[in-house]
Amino acid sequence: MKLERRDFLKLGLAATALSALDLRFLRPMDGARAAASASLEQVIRSTCSPNCTGACGFMAQVNDGRITTLIQSADYPEAEYNPRGCLRGLSMMNLIYGKDRLKYPLIRTGPRGSGEFRKATWDEALDYTAARLKDIMAKYGSEAVAVTVQVPGTGYVQKGAFVRLAALANWSIHHGYDQNGDLPMFWPMTFGVQTEELESLEWPNARYTMVFGSNIIQTRLPDAKQLIEAKKRGKLVVFDPDFCATSAKADEWVALKPDSDAAMGLGLARVIIDRNLYDAAFLRDFTDMPLLVRRDTGKRLRAGEVKALAAAAAAVKVPEYRDQFVFLNGSGPALLNPEDLGPIDARLDAEATVDLADGTRVEVETVFRALKRWLADYSLERVAELTAVPAEQIQRIAIEAATSKPLHVIYGASNYQWYHGDLKGRALALLPVLTGNIGASGAGISTYAGQYRIRFDLDHWWLPPEGKLNWVPYLYFLQGHGKRYPEKGIKAMFGGWGNPFDQHNMANRLKDRCASGDIELVVTFDFQMTTSCQWSDVVFPAASWYENYDLTATILHPYLQLQQPAIAPLFDSRSALELARGLAKRLDPGIEKYFYPELEPQAAALKVIEDMLAKGGAETRGITLEMLKKGPVRVHSSAPGDRQIPFHEQIHDRVPFPPRSYPPPLKATARFVRSGRIEFYKDEDLFLREGEQLPCHKETFADTEYRVDPTVRDKYKLRFVTKNSLYRVHSTHSNNVWMNELQGHQPKVFLNAQDAAERRLEPGHLVEVYNNRGKTRATLVLDPGCRRGTAIFEQGWWAKYLHNESYNSLTMHWIKPLHEIYFVPGIWSPTSVWNECLVEVRRAEA
Helix, strand or coil: CCCCHHHHHHHHHHHHHHHHCCCHHHCCHHHHHHHCCCCCCEEEEEECCCCCCCCCEEEEEEECCEEEEEEECCCCCCHHHCCCCCHHHHCCHHHHCCCCECCCCEEECCCCCCCCEEECCHHHHHHHHHHHHHHHHHHHCHHHEEEEECCHHHCHHHHHHHHHHHHHHCCEEEEHHHHCCCCCCHHHHHCCCCCCCCCHHHHHHCCEEEEECCCHHHHCHHHHHHHHHHHHHCEEEEECCCCCHHHHHCCEEECCCCCCHHHHHHHHHHHHHHCCCCCHHHHHHHECCCEEEECCCCCECEHHHECCCHHHHHHCCCCCCCCCEEEEECCEEEECCCCCCCCCCCCCCCEEEEEECCCCEEEEEEHHHHHHHHHHHCCHHHHHHHHCCCHHHHHHHHHHHHCCCCEEEEECHHHHCCCCHHHHHHHHHHHHHHCCCCCCCCCEEECCCCCCCECCCCHHHHCCCCCCCEECCHHHHHHCCCCCCCCCCCCEEEEECCCHHHHCCCHHHHHHHHHHCCCCEEEEEECECCHHHHCCCEEEEECCCCCCCEEECCCCCCEEEEECCCCCCCCCCECHHHHHHHHHHHHCHHHHHHHCCCCCHHHHHHHHHHHHHHCCCHHHCCCCHHHHHHCCEECCCCCHHHCCCCCHHHHHCCCCCCCCCECCCHHHHHHHHCCCCECCCCCCHHHHHCCCCCCCCCCCCCCCHHHHCCCHHHHCCEEEEEECCCCCECCECCCCHHHHHHCCCCCEEEECHHHHHHCCCCCCCEEEEECCCCEEEEEEEECCCCCCCEEEEECCCCHHHCCCCCHHHCCCCCCCHHHHCCCECCCECCCCCCCCCEEEEEECCC
16 A cells, blocks of 8 residues: 555544544443543433443533443442443434434424424424324224334333323224234244243353354344354354354354255254154143044044033133143043143153044044154254254254253344244254253243233333224234234324334335325424335424333333433423323323323333332332432342243243233133143134144245246345344444445445345445335345355335335245234234345446
8 A cells, every 4th residue: 555645644634533532332331430520410320222232331422411431330249240331332322412303392294204394393393293193084984093102112102102192092903013023923823922031141051052043243242252152161053044143153154055944953853853852741741743633534532522521521610711632641641731841641742532422433643643743854964954964963953952951043034034933943943842851941942032022011101991902913904904903904104113114124115105195194203314214294392201101011121211311302392101191191181191191201101100119019019219310220029039031930830831921911812822831733614724833834935935936036036135234223323324334335235245146246346136016225235154046135214215215125925824823912913024035136327
């Protein structure tokens, strides 16, 4: 490199400027406190709360009413959790004080999407919004107004205010879990819950960790150190088609074919069973493996059908969400009490002929024997062919996993965001269940996508008895019909803390419906001028999480934490509670009382927190607001030390499955596992018709892209995977100047070099990713770790960085019918499957 004199002078000036920068945010908290100047007004603890699952405590240093520095709080009682935070959180001031910060309410004046607005007062914007909502409700019914609630764990109070308003106004509502495609459907099918996870401090207690499609090193930065510690204490095996950052840290990287994880799980399960490495006692006591299945119908055998058991079954009352099944003991058929997980003397691997009450006889077998026959199709040779992993490696890993307790399986969202992601989860769940690795420290299967799981009972705030919610899966809204879709449609969108015009399935269709007038009103509450704000009719400026009170919780660590205002809400921004109160007053003065109108907004939020803690059940017993003001407090659990260990109560106290998933009542989800046990066999009619009564492997795209248009096999040969970026939390920080500088201010698409060469593409080219639904443009990067046949795009960019195009215009709202046979919002529901998408890539016009 040739260095000119003027360049040297520039470098010197830059070095001088750099030395003058305040880099106190890099110091530990104690040092920062010691260095605080006499003019420092205060240091306030709050919680960083985008949808990243980190829920990291931060200390905001405030001088003259302005946040000057953000530092990790490092005040968690367990030293291993300290410090928590990343550069995105440390640079949050770029958003709080950035050019895209919303300052006051806006009312649209130009075409939708034009960004043409006029400034309004809060009263004016509230009056206008309420009038439009009343008109729509009068014309189409109250269910024509739909609210989206996003990741409730990032703010139970403020987000709950929107839910409360929707309930009292009888609006429709979308759950963010299925809207965002983060809902792992194998959980309710197998365990009867929304999700359950080990807290990250439990990861090092595993002796064998298997990661399937979760890039923890990049997407779970505050907890990545726990994975490294797990590796030090045991073995870390990463299954991923691509050589991602987590693959690079593994003891063993298994480069399986994309979407072949179900085959891998079933192959591993067969080895475990064939070699008698399973825990028979665990399977007898806690799973459906000893229960009998009829060979003629494929249905479970009910006790009322059996001649010897019918009278006894009729004499026993069980809850409506349970059923009476049958197992075999030494004497013959026996009645299973679904409300008792006590030890049973059951034959695990058995078949028999049973006399029925109607005078006929039927051949039956245990679920375990049915599973063994099922797994005959998954020999090592066939699984090796399906996964492109050598048979010897599959066999060795299966033996290691079964003999290295505790075993922990981490199943990532990028892996289950496929049409048959539920089958993969059910197959992988076999590994910890067969080996008895459930309900113990360091053991189980975990998913870590978003702060959706509600950690305690919050019905008192969210669901007033006078209210009614019409839950509508977001995919029904996109397609304009569905089982729960309002008869006259959804005509008004009301939401916040999300960016659906960029971030959600078929974002172009949403824009088209707005441009046509089909959606008559869009109201958005945010603190940044996102793409969704640009497409709104009314925009309300939100307070950030450093400007209001709220209560937060996550799945990666077990602490309740406060958001606390370090500064007053900037400009004319306000809290969601204040917005909900203002609309309630105008829509129906009778419901304003539900939002504490006698208290100023911050005091009202504190009152809600106090009430939630007092009425939150066993999980919040004894936890007070004053305790939380001093720092994070563990949510209570049945495990020793209040550790977050899934199903500890079921295994150690023998409480039937499932534990309650809040907020629905237990009966809503217990019907998914009617035996009160972990269930792998599903005998609902549609499961039987689809051939999915037990987990299996199915060809990618066969039921989606190829079925709709068989020609796409030749037209679009690349899988389109939209992965999470190191530099954003979904679309939060899309406009963060520090983060954008680190990635060269360029959206990127990653290809294998051979795929690029076949298309005559070179690194740095502006390329177009396209299919028959949409297109987007990005700069090409050649990545040797990217598997052939895959195009990877880092999602989260706002449209203004993408030539006003959208990467989600390429996706499709595929709905798997099995996800519709029950409905519990955010638990069993149709869910987005982002990765079920085929594309091509070509050179774009400059």
